[in-house]
Amino acid sequence: MSEAAADHGHHTPAFYVKIWVILLMLLGVSLAGPEIGIQWVTLLTAFGIAVVKAYLVAKNFMHLNLERRYVVYLLLTAVAFMFLFYAGTSPDIMNHVGRNWTNVAAQAEVERATEALNHEVPHGADHGAEPASAEGAEHH
Amino acid sequence: MKPIATTRSATGIPTGKLAVWWLIASEIVIFGGLLGSYIMHRLGHPEFGGYASHTNTVAGAINTFVLLTSSLTAVLAHHAAEQKDGEKAFKYLWFTIAGAATFVIVKSFEWHHEIEQGYTVTANMFWSFYYCAAGLHGLHVIAGAIMMAIVSFRARAGKELQQVELVGLYWHFVDLVWIFLFPLLYIAK
Amino acid sequence: MAQPETPETEPHSEHTGDDHGHDDHHEQSFVSKYILSTDHKMIAMQYMFTGMIMALIGGFMVYAFRTQLAYPGISVPGYGTVSAGEYNALVTNHGTIMIFWVAMPVLIAAFGNYLIPLMLGCDDMVFPRLNRLSYQIFLLSAIVLVVSFFVPGGGFGGAWTAYPPLSAKAEYSLTPLGSTLWLVAVALEFVAFLIGGINFVTTAMNSRAPGMKMFDMPIVIWMIVIASILFMASVGPLIAGAVMLFFDQNVGTAFFDPDRGGDPMLWQHLFWFFGHPEVYVVLLPACGITAEILTVFSRKKMFAYKTVINTALGTGILSFFVWAHHQFISGIDPRMANVFTITTVIISIPIAEMMFVYVATLYGGSITFSTPMLWALSFVVEFLLGGVTGLFLGASGADIYFHDTYFVLAHFHYTFVPIAILGTFAGITFWFPKMFGRMMSDKWGKIHFWGTVIPFNLIFIPLFMLGAAGQHRRIYSYENFPELAVPALQDLRILATNSLYVMLAFQVIFLINFFYSAFKGKKASKNPWDSNTLEWTAASPPPHGNFPGAMPNVYRGPYEYSHPDREDDFWPQDEPA
Known part of the structure; x- marks a missing residue:
């Protein structure tokens, strides 16, 4: 592993800790994203940051940059x-509708579930109210 | 003694490491199939957003933190193994295993709470995918912890130190899967 | 390079399997030699014999349900009356067994395990104990599958594709335990082949003999490796799907239940994303075996070695783009049907190219019609027929009529039988001298060959005609279909079934020839076919460690036959220039 050892010269524990700190900061950003309340920002901070985190882990922890x-x-x-x-x-x-076909069952499920969610007690589920699904199931 | 075949390295990549890369490639398609199926349903069913609002982001974030940190200790174990310091590798591997244990404990509290509220695996499609994906990932966490425990004792005895890196690679992959599961199941609501 | 330790000097543990280099002079218990061996040759034999036993089970199933089709309601000798439920279980498990427990273990696992280390000049696979684990999981899966027949409710009868809701709900399938055990068995089998595949690929990539470059590997090794990679890359979604189906069956989730937000189409996609590459997973090793035999028995260099490899790679990649042609009439988006028709027709190009290369290899060669050569030639001919009939089905328009008829059935049997039967027999008869150190009878081999190939065509040509006449698959008895119960069609069914009896009867000749030759046959020399590849430089059968003394070095490619500068018409890979 002499070649590997030479390559890893700059990979000191301090370097790994630095990457870890960056990863934690990114985690913070992805948690803060939804607080802004704009959907595209949430998606960007959630999945954009996931890709960046994955890249950092793959490159620096899995050493894919040194691998063949x-x-x-x-x-x-x-x-x-x-x-x-x-x-x-x-x-x-x-998709539930296409050229010359319709997925009736899926459309019905979306309708039923949306209806059920709208009847849910506002902000209630987290405090022990009936979950939406259980309500929905009873309608059948 | 190993067969001669095991000691050859025509590609320049050590045999064990090459096998781990193939293992990871085959795991990518397993998780890829499951997450792909989930994303299709997620985009086709707007009601999933409402269901997902009941997941516990705090627990998910704690677990992300735990896994990221355990990835750090895994790579530090690898670093120690490269310095031929089996004792230190052993120590870091057990930090990593502790991370795995914390992950599973947090997860079980989280699931317990959710199941109590009625969000069981059969509640609706979102929760089915939630338990299926997180459960499959959880099994990988447990398997990784067991493998790290086996490797750690070998490393402490100064044997098969290259395996510290191999099990670390696998652990980073488990971490990577969670990096994508976290936004998919917890953040995107 | 490290040499194996000299035999007879060191005691060794029987349990760790690290005893390469020994010539088995010491006493090994039966269990450690035959059951828990880590030697790749023994594991290959375990796979082969398990595959043969499963082939007998699968053959018995086809005997039972074909008899029912030809002579409805008759009590099948050795089985009894076939009920409608049993009929479903028999056809389902015939398909499952023949693909997952016969074609896969014999073509990939048995030949792969046997040939990869020998042809690459190694003493074993890179992970011998992982190899043993792979077989043990495979054996477990086979046992689970066989057990599924004897549980209450009987074996799973929802077809080998296991489409939900039939497979997901016990109230439809009526086999609450059988369908779960079937699913578990298939999943275990996948795990076994994933482990084995990683072992194969890693060995081929890393452990080639010194001097052997990538493009010095025999084609059969390339094919097995490409097949293993295809398997690894395609099976993942189906493993995920199997977990989901298991949950649907046993936990009550609704992944594939449209009433509760799931989608049965998802399973079809998950299944066929694997299912179509799987066809090439078993096809490619058979093509590889054929390539070895064609060059040896026509004493010619492979016409275009790199083209074969490239077409195999191209076929492998293309095979990921065609899967939905199995679903043309199950309600997929019609625009996707257009796409998949085009890709399906395109994939015939590389395979046709490969067949042309094989024919070009034969051209101008001095051909010996030995038994293995007959099998190899018949593979090329019969597989072409299977491939050509696939074009009718790949066109989404024609498929509306042909879908789910016996035309489809005859088509894929015209591909799978050449692969799993003709290809396997080619391989077994060719490498038999190496495996057992004795020659098989050529005369009885040829009798078995003609007794298999002629009835094979007589079975499936009538089924093509029945399919074109509109006969649907998976029907227990056609008596309730007035337009299909006519004597003209029934005669075709009887012809197919009677031909099947003949074909099965001739397999007895093979079994006798196989076992008699293995113990009493003429002793085989090291290299009875004057072949170039490395396995023929080892003793027949090769000892533990394969090449005691010096491991071979490689100086040239595998197909240097009839080289103008040499007196011998072959030039072994390990002979220094």
């Missing part, structure tokens, strides 16, 4: 296949 390139490609290929799966599957699952 094709390991990175291998892992990215696995991720890419999941995007492929998503792309092929989501048109049927995520």
Whole structure:
């Protein structure tokens, strides 16, 4: 592992602690994001920051920057296949209306659940009120 | 003694490490399939936002903090192993295991509370995905802790020090999954 | 490089499996030699014999339900009357067994375990104990599957694709335990092959003999490795899906229940995202075995070695883009059907290219029609027929008519039988001298060959015709379908079933030939086929550690046959220039 040792020269414990501090600050940002109350900000702070955190962990803790390139490609290929799966599957699952077809059951479920949520006691569920689902189930 | 095959390294990557990369690749598609299915439903069903508002962000944040910190101790254990300091690697690995234990304990309190309120795995699709994804991840946490315990004793005896890095890689992956689970299940409401 | 320790000097533990280099001169207990061995050759044999036993079970199932189809209501000799529920369980488990417990273990696990270390010049796999664990999990999965037949309610009958709601709800399937055990067995089998696959890929990447570059590996190794990678990359979503289906079955979640917000289409996607690459997972090793045999018995260099590898890689990647062609009429978005039709038709190009390369390898060669060669040639011919009929089904328009008919069934049997039967027999007859140190009878091998291939065509050509006539799959008895119960169609069913009897009967010849030759056959030399690859430089059968003394070095590619500068028409990979 002589080659690895040389490469790790700048990776001292202090460096790892620094990365950790950055990760914790990012966690703070992702928690603060929803407080602003704008949806796109929430999404950006939630998922944008998740990607940044993942990058930092993969690069600095898993040392993917020192690993052979094709390991990175291998892992990215696995991720890419999941995007492929998503792309092929989501048109049927995520959409409830398409050209020449309608997913009646899913539409009915959305309607039923939205209705049930609207009848929920405002701010109540956290304080022991009936959860929405239980209410919904009783209507059947 | 290991077979000669195990000691060869035509790629330049040690055999054990290469296997861990393949393991992680195969785990990516397992979690990818599950999370992909969840995201499809999440985007197709606006009511999931209402269901998700009952998850406990504080517990999720504590667990994120715990896992990030345990990732730090895992990489410090790796660093110690590289310095051939098995004793120190042993210590850091047990810090990491303590992180895993904390994670599981927080999780069990959180789940207990949620189940008490009626948000069980069968409550609705959101909670089904919630328990399924977090549960599968939790199993990985427990498996990682067991492997780290095994490796730690070897490391303390000064044997198989390279395994500290391998189990660390796996642990970082478990951390990575949680980094994505946290916003998916707790923040996006 | 470290040499193995010399035999007979050191005591060793029987339990750690770290005893390579020994020539088995010491006494090993039966258990440590045959059951708990970590030797890759023994594990290969375990996979092969487990696969053969499962093939007999799967063969018995097809015997029972084909008899019911040809002679409805008859009491099947050796089984009894087949009820409608049993019929469903039989066809379901016939499919599951033949793919997951016959094709996979024999083609990938048995040949992979046996050939990878030998052909790469290693003493074992890189993780021998992980290898043993993989087999043990596999064995457990096989046991769970067999047990699922004997639980109350009987075996799972919801087809090998296990579409919900039939698979998810006991009130529909009527097999509350059978469907769960089936699912658990399949999931365990996946875990076994994930572990095995990581072992295969890592060994091939890291442990090649000194001098052997990536493109000096025999094609069969490439194919098994690519197949393992395809498996690893595609099975993940289905493992997640299996967890979800298990929850639906046993916990009461609604992942696939449209009444409660779930979506049964999701399972179909999760299943076929794996299910289609799975076809190539078993196809590629069979193509690899064929490539080895074609070059050896035509004494020619592989026509285009790198093209075969590249087409295999291309096929592998493309195979991830075609999965929804199984779902054309199950309600997918019609725009996606267009996309998947196009990708499906495209994937025939690399496979056709590979077949052309094989034919070009034969061209101008001095061909010996030995038994393995006959199997290999028949694989190419019969698989082509299977592939061509797939084009009808890949076109989403034609598939509206053909979907779920016997045309589909005949099509995929025309691909799977060449893969799992013809390809396997090619491999077994070719490597038998290496595995057991004795030759199989060529005469009886050829009788078995013709007795298998001719009935195979006579089984499935009638089924093509029945499918084109509109006969649907998974129907217990056609007596209630007046347009299908006509004598003309029933005669075709009887022809198919009777041909099946002939085919099954000829397998007895194989079994006798196999076991007789393994114990009493003519002794085989090290290299009976004058082949180049490294496994033929080891003793027949190879000892523990494979290459006692010196591990081989490699100087050239695997297919240097009939080189103009040499007197011998072959040039072993390990012979210094």
